[in-house]
Amino acid sequence: MTRRLLAVCLRAYPKARRERDGAYLLDLAHELAAESGVRRQAMSLVRGGLGERLHGPRRRGAVLLVGGVTAAVLAVGGAGVARVGSAEVEVQACAGADCASAEAWAADRERAGWRCDQSSSLSDVSWQCTRS
Amino acid sequence: MRDQSLFVLASLASGERHGYGIAQDAEELSEGRVRLTAGTLYGALNRLADDGLVAQSREDVVDGRRRRYYRLTAAGETALAEETERLRSMAAALSARASAARGRRTTTKPATA
Numbered sequence: 001m002t003r004r005l006l007a008v009c010l011r012a013y014p015k016a017r018r019e020r021d022g023a024y025l026l027d028l029a030h031e032l033a034a035e036s037g038v039r040r041q042a043m044s045l046v047r048g049g050l051g052e053r054l055h056g057p058r059r060r061g062a063v064l065l066v067g068g069v070t071a072a073v074l075a076v077g078g079a080g081v082a083r084v085g086s087a088e089v090e091v092q093a094c095a096g097a098d099c100a101s102a103e104a105w106a107a108d109r110e111r112a113g114w115r116c117d118q119s120s121s122l123s124d125v126s127w128q129c130t131r132s
Numbered sequence: 133m134r135d136q137s138l139f140v141l142a143s144l145a146s147g148e149r150h151g152y153g154i155a156q157d158a159e160e161l162s163e164g165r166v167r168l169t170a171g172t173l174y175g176a177l178n179r180l181a182d183d184g185l186v187a188q189s190r191e192d193v194v195d196g197r198r199r200r201y202y203r204l205t206a207a208g209e210t211a212l213a214e215e216t217e218r219l220r221s222m223a224a225a226l227s228a229r230a231s232a233a234r235g236r237r238t239t240t241k242p243a244t245a
Contacts, residue, residue, distance in 0.1 A: 048171025
């Protein structure tokens with residue numbers, strides 16, 4: 001559960017960063033979480049990832065998040081919620097049979113006017129929905 | 133230079149370390165004042181590497197965990213020495229001013245009846 005939550009928060013980083021350093025960063029966060037708590041590490045990943053998106057060369061998707069560098073994460077199960085400035089970002093991750101409810105969640109968000117992006121890996125599927 | 137970066141450099145001054153080792157050493161060195169999280173440490177190491185102050189030395193896997201080791205570069209040693217000297221000078225100036233304030237308060241203390 002801890003590792004899955006941290007993996008979800010890692011998605012705040014740009015894709016190129018995740019592909020290059022994601023596995024290493026996830027291991028580091030997981031190791032530090034054993035001492036300082038998963039919530040603190042999860043917040044740091046979201047904050048660090050959004051910071052990279054804001055200050056990196058590619059700002060697509062980050063424009064909505066302009067307004068601050070303080071992100072708060074409320075995490076329950078495979079879900080993460082972050083608020084930066086006036087924008088909200090919610091992430092749901094799932095694996096196997098759990099995905100039906102997560103998919104329905106993303107569809108609900110889109111009907112409500114959120115923009116949702118789906119991404120998949122070998123072990124899980126996640127949706128990141130943004131509302132400004 | 134931010135405290136986090138300074139403590140990362142100081143941690144690497146005693147030899148190469150991996151990220152988790154840097155976080156532990158920085159917390160110990162700062163007597164608990166600097167507690168690095170994964171996101172903060174990763175960002176600090178990337179910035180320091182971009183500036184040529186630290187360099188990645190190797191990677192290995194311990195107990196199934198990937199570990200990336202960093203070392204201080206010559207430029208990093210210089211930056212650490214300069215920053216330490218800057219802090220020493222600033223502390224000396226502030227200390228002198230604080231001593232002067234204590235001295236004034238002592239000399240202007242009203243006589244008691």
